[in-house]
Amino acid sequence: MAYLTAISGSAFGKRIDLNKPSMILGRHPECDIIIEVGAVSRQHAKIDTVGKGFQLADLNSRNGTYLNGQLIDRPTELQDGDLIRICDVEYSFHDPVLQGSSELKIGGSSFGIMMIEDAQDESKQRAVKNKLDIRGSTYGTQLTTSAEARLQAVLDISQSLGRSVRLEEVLPKVLDTLFRIFLQADRAFIVLIENGQLIPKWIKTRHEDQQESFRISRTVMREVMATKEAIISLDASTDERFEMAHSISSFRIRSMIVAPLLDSQGEAIGAIQMDTVDSKRQFEKGDLEILASIAIQAGIAIENAQLHEVVLEQNRVEQDLQLARQVQQAFLPSKPHEATGYKFYNHYRPADQVGGDYFDYIPLPGDRLAIIVADVVGHGVAAAMLMAKVSAETRYCLASHENLAEAISLLNYRISSLKLRRFVTFLCLRVELKTGKVDIVNAGHMMPIWKQTANNTVFEPGDDEAGVPLGVMDDYQYECLTITLEAGDELMLYTDGISEAPDVDGEMYGIERLRKHSQDSNGEIDKLGEIIIAEVDEFTKNTRQADDMCLVMVKRH
Numbered sequence: 001m002a003y004l005t006a007i008s009g010s011a012f013g014k015r016i017d018l019n020k021p022s023m024i025l026g027r028h029p030e031c032d033i034i035i036e037v038g039a040v041s042r043q044h045a046k047i048d049t050v051g052k053g054f055q056l057a058d059l060n061s062r063n064g065t066y067l068n069g070q071l072i073d074r075p076t077e078l079q080d081g082d083l084i085r086i087c088d089v090e091y092s093f094h095d096p097v098l099q100g101s102s103e104l105k106i107g108g109s110s111f112g113i114m115m116i117e118d119a120q121d122e123s124k125q126r127a128v129k130n131k132l133d134i135r136g137s138t139y140g141t142q143l144t145t146s147a148e149a150r151l152q153a154v155l156d157i158s159q160s161l162g163r164s165v166r167l168e169e170v171l172p173k174v175l176d177t178l179f180r181i182f183l184q185a186d187r188a189f190i191v192l193i194e195n196g197q198l199i200p201k202w203i204k205t206r207h208e209d210q211q212e213s214f215r216i217s218r219t220v221m222r223e224v225m226a227t228k229e230a231i232i233s234l235d236a237s238t239d240e241r242f243e244m245a246h247s248i249s250s251f252r253i254r255s256m257i258v259a260p261l262l263d264s265q266g267e268a269i270g271a272i273q274m275d276t277v278d279s280k281r282q283f284e285k286g287d288l289e290i291l292a293s294i295a296i297q298a299g300i301a302i303e304n305a306q307l308h309e310v311v312l313e314q315n316r317v318e319q320d321l322q323l324a325r326q327v328q329q330a331f332l333p334s335k336p337h338e339a340t341g342y343k344f345y346n347h348y349r350p351a352d353q354v355g356g357d358y359f360d361y362i363p364l365p366g367d368r369l370a371i372i373v374a375d376v377v378g379h380g381v382a383a384a385m386l387m388a389k390v391s392a393e394t395r396y397c398l399a400s401h402e403n404l405a406e407a408i409s410l411l412n413y414r415i416s417s418l419k420l421r422r423f424v425t426f427l428c429l430r431v432e433l434k435t436g437k438v439d440i441v442n443a444g445h446m447m448p449i450w451k452q453t454a455n456n457t458v459f460e461p462g463d464d465e466a467g468v469p470l471g472v473m474d475d476y477q478y479e480c481l482t483i484t485l486e487a488g489d490e491l492m493l494y495t496d497g498i499s500e501a502p503d504v505d506g507e508m509y510g511i512e513r514l515r516k517h518s519q520d521s522n523g524e525i526d527k528l529g530e531i532i533i534a535e536v537d538e539f540t541k542n543t544r545q546a547d548d549m550c551l552v553m554v555k556r557h
Helices: 122-129 147-163 167-181 208-213 218-227 285-331 381-400 404-416 511-519 525-539
Strands: 003-006 015-017 022-026 045-050 053-058 065-067 083-086 089-094 103-105 187-194 197-205 231-233 255-262 268-276 342-349 357-364 368-376 424-432 437-443 449-452 457-459 481-484 490-494 549-556
Touching (some): 053 065, 342 525, 357 381, 357 549, 368 381, 381 424, 404 424, 449 511, 457 511, 511 525, 525 549
Antiparallel strands (some): 022 045, 187 268, 342 549, 368 424, 424 437, 437 481, 449 457, 449 490, 490 549
16 A cells, blocks of 8 residues: 655654545645644645556645655656655655565655664564575575675676766666675665755665665764765674764664765765674675775766766756747847838847847838837846747737837836846837838937938937836836938947947947947948947957847938
């Protein structure tokens, strides 16, 4: 029968049989499993029998239900050894039907194994005493392997670990080898440090009925990892080194041998322990050297496996970012806009795989075109996600309101309603293509640079009308400024990734350089854009791109 074991809380150590098709966990007195903790909801979670298995589901509780450290939001199948946490109370789930072997993999949490000093279970102790081990002296079986066999095993593990690159391969190979060498061992386990905590990662036992009562002493682990010395105890129950471990004898351990796992820098990353519950089959002093030798190889192999996992995770993240970049590019124009009587240029380059700068050309009714350049504060994935939201909301708001200032005010309200504590500088130009009339609404962005070809002057319109960035004040009402582009006039829109690009000494590229390029323009905006980007790249040479870069230019013929 499947059951839960309470591993924390007032019911610590209690076994709870799952003897109903559905069992409710919660604070209400009528729940099947009552958890008397104030933060627990009256009906917090439930465990349902589904086919031959079990599912855990949260019942819309206030503080959520966690499975193996992850918050669940849908019914989730339980596996033997899963850890269920409700507020500060934890249970381990056990199903004998799912227990296929004595070798158990431990994920991020323990499985049938706890880093505690628990009380002795008398019923299990009697069961162990009544069993007859065929390795005992009655049958004349050798309790230790020969020196040749041990040497061969060490050589085998050296070759085997050298070919293993995954932690799930390294750990069982280490324990398999130990059981071949140390015939007197009943149990063995590997504990690793993760996020500053000792986490059981893999265990192996001679007998399946040993799994349920597996316990680990933190005192022993701290001893070997602090001193970086392997230890052996011929009689652990009377060993003075462990007198503060709340009695190793309560674990029924009669002899134990422990070695630290050290990385390539000599730092402890975990430990290996082997023990026996039979006083007639103790470890010997010579065993210490063998285990220490294996631990040295295992420590390096585990470190390499962990580094390999880090690389794999980085590769997965890189692939996800590349996909995100492709998705983001789909939100942006793939080429400059085309319209009779106008020439357009644009350049976009994120500082990371994805960025928070945004530009767009949005055709509007009445032969009009909206040109947007915006900058989400920061860069990277979070900024890119908000950029995508801004893109969608901008199109909606421009379609909803004829008045441009009202459209941007609505956009600001919708972005503010997200409560993200991020703001967006936003510049929107709406061009009447036939007349050259341009309505401008500026939400905290750099003003456009307007070159008036007739008198060869450069002007930055909209200083008085510029408002606050989007997302700062949800009820802000923006103002609109209107100018008219004559034949030959040019507009330059940009983000601070260009104007504030730093050189190796921290000096910024500056707006003045952009003004001068606009002043000196001969009307070929494609060439002008390439000159500006090349100059920024040269200016920032030997530095990492500090921010997303976006440059958009418009020329009326």
